[in-house]
Amino acid sequence: EPEVTQTPSHQVTQMGQEVILRCVPISNHLYFYWYRQILGQKVEFLVSFYNNEISEKSEIFDDQFSVERPDGSNFTLKIRSTKLEDSAMYFCASNQRGGGTGELFFGEGSRLTVL
């Protein structure tokens, strides 16, 4: 069964450092997302991406965040200068037809710990 894969599974970084989280969405999907989940809290939307551009972003997704699809398979989330409060699980997700039109497939997540 096709799946969304994410790397790394866990990254520990110092405050102020740059972090890149990587995702390989399901191959025939067109819409890509990043969500964040702080420990014990709900899953929060960060950004959606379609046709090589951001289609929507939340208040959390400030200037420290950026996304990129550098090639035909990878979808990355970059945090330019990490803060303590960026510590969370980051989930990549994808689907074929965008919001409201079907199942959103999630990866296993990348745990980011900022010290």
Place this chain on the structure above:
Amino acid sequence: GESVGLHLPTLSVQEGDNSIINCAYSNSASDYFIWYKQESGKGPQFIIDIRSNMDKRQGQRVTVLLNKTVKHLSLQIAATQPGDSAVYFCAENRPGNTPLVFGKGTRLSVIA
């Protein structure tokens, strides 16, 4: 502000019993709802969805009920098994190509 939320943060049930997990939503314009299951250390996994033109949908051992009058969504799990232990999130989709909005989650613990 408008949000998706849950009545109970934790739920403990005996193995074999039926489970009911509830969710309240406040945006009457939401037209698509999904229940996700999240096991420890894993990403959310789709369970079942329902559109606003329906009030009930059944899957394998799971049923979702939608009451638009009171903006209430529930997930019923029949014959709950230890493998059902997880956190369950409801999520709503507002009209247009908008992202899913998740509720806070309910932890289901199955007692063997």
